[in-house]
Amino acid sequence: MNQLSVLINGMPLLLRGLAVTLKLGVGFIALGLVLGLLLALGQIYGNRVVRGLCSGFVQIFRGIPAMVLLFIFYFGLAHLNINLSAFVASMIAMGFRSAAYQCEVFRGAMQSIQSGQVVAVQALGMNLLQRIRYVVLPQSLRYCLAPWSNEFAAEIKDASLCYAIGVTEIMRQGRYIITATFGNAMFIYVTVALIFLGVTSIGLWLLRRWELRLQVPGF
């Protein structure tokens, strides 16, 4: 009974935290998508300088743990008198990190596009931008959907790391409930876990349906 009332009273807080978690997760993915796509295009079509910069970026943000990145962008920058809110610092650090991972996904997909088709539309008179827009991107984005749903789940889950720099997302709300009710740690954290499970499961299911809808015979 006691636990049920804790749950009922605490749920609004948890859901408020979930909203923040989702905002973070979706934000990371969105920033990662745009930037990741640009990085991939830079690595494939850019000159040596551009390629080097893009590869460098990817290497750095894939090689440093998320927690360390968060601390650098929040505490580190503050030390240099650049004061970002925890939310913004999270968005930048994790968004860049997601970009690095998504870039690799896009790059793999783009490079596996049959170059014959690109040559064929080149022979029609399409310039580079048109070739990318009408052949390379539509096809590589389709190839991307499967590995991309991995990335989606990862970002939603990694949003919980932002707990460490003080963002009031679902983990922190859970913590508040536990301290306020003097216990129930297992119960609350399992509830948080189930909420995450629910969100990622629904998200993956939706992405799978989208993937099936975009499927084209012979692809």
Add this chain to the structure above:
Amino acid sequence: MKLLRVEDIRKSFGSLQVLDGVSCELEKGETKVIIGPSGTGKSTLLRCINLLTKPDSGRVWLDGVEVTDPKTDINHLRSSIGMVFQNFNLVTHLKVLDNVRIGPMRVKRIDKKCATDLALEKLTRVGLSDKVGSYPAELSGGQQQRVSIARALAMEPKLILFDEPTSALDPELIGEVLAVMEDLAQSGMSLVVVTHEIGFARSVADEVIFLENGRILEQSPPEKMFTEPKHQRTQQFLHKITHLYGHESRAEET
């Protein structure tokens, strides 16, 4: 003025000299067929015409405009040169109709309605008006190749280049593609065709060019080329080919 002028094209890939000073010309409405052993630069020569491959030296003119001039708008020029590839190269995520109208719509910026009518007209011409809603993977090789011909036609080009258009097809599908090509030639389209289909060359070509080791060994009208070739190498090659195919005229069969 000649429609196409190719002057002294040279191209090497690393240490391999693929084209070693090739020159030829084409009048409007002519069909020229290029034959020769594999790896002798036939495809490379075609690709130098629309600059998909940049020659090391030499020049190309289409209708008086120099293709090889760096100042020429190559994309604009390419829109008036059609190309048909050995592996069809249709855009796999687009339906047949979209494949054919994407050129007119996106390159020539024709509005959707006109581009669609144009695409349907060309698809009807190649006999595939009933497949407009299919995806390339749902079609046979011969059908895919005919779609790619319709794609080239939809740009209303001055010249169409064919790079071994039937080499990747099952034997029973070759005829339908050659029939379309023959129809194009007879209706006045200018074609340059790289092929092993001697029958087609015999009945459709105005001139046959034998390319070997990056050079034109011989060029003459088909009757002369196939009945009294000047060089022994040409004769040897023709022997090999007719032995392989063992037929008179595939184009006439359809």
